[in-house]
Amino acid sequence: MTRPIALLAAALAAVLALAAPAAADCYADYKAKQDDPLRLHYGVAQVSACDKGGAEAELQPRLASAGWTLLNVLSVFGPEGLEERKGSAGDYFLRY
Numbered sequence: 001m002t003r004p005i006a007l008l009a010a011a012l013a014a015v016l017a018l019a020a021p022a023a024a025d026c027y028a029d030y031k032a033k034q035d036d037p038l039r040l041h042y043g044v045a046q047v048s049a050c051d052k053g054g055a056e057a058e059l060q061p062r063l064a065s066a067g068w069t070l071l072n073v074l075s076v077f078g079p080e081g082l083e084e085r086k087g088s089a090g091d092y093f094l095r096y
Contacts, residue, residue, distance in 0.1 A: 028055035028076045029085055032068040041068070043092030044085050050076055062096045 029044045045062070047055045055073045063070050075081075086093050 026050040029074045031071040032063050041092050044089045045096045
């Protein structure tokens with residue numbers, strides 16, 4: 001009886017181990033601004049939330065701590081979209 005329980009526990013541990021890295025593979029591209037003088041930037045950030053609402057909630061305080069106001073999250077995507085956005089984000093690629 002203990003053998004099936006041990007197998008079930010091992011299977012559950014494997015599923016949880018595989019699920020954790022998936023959360024680390026979410027990124028969001030966004031637009032932000034600063035006032036006086038007006039400055040705008042486009043950036044890409046790694047986020048734990050893989051949806052726009054969650055990414056906004058996560059990015060707002062990060063950007064605010066550096067004096068930026070989040071204008072909007074354009075999209076949330078996986079690692080396959082990183083390379084195509086790297087040039088556009090420039091200094092703000094994975095900065096916040």
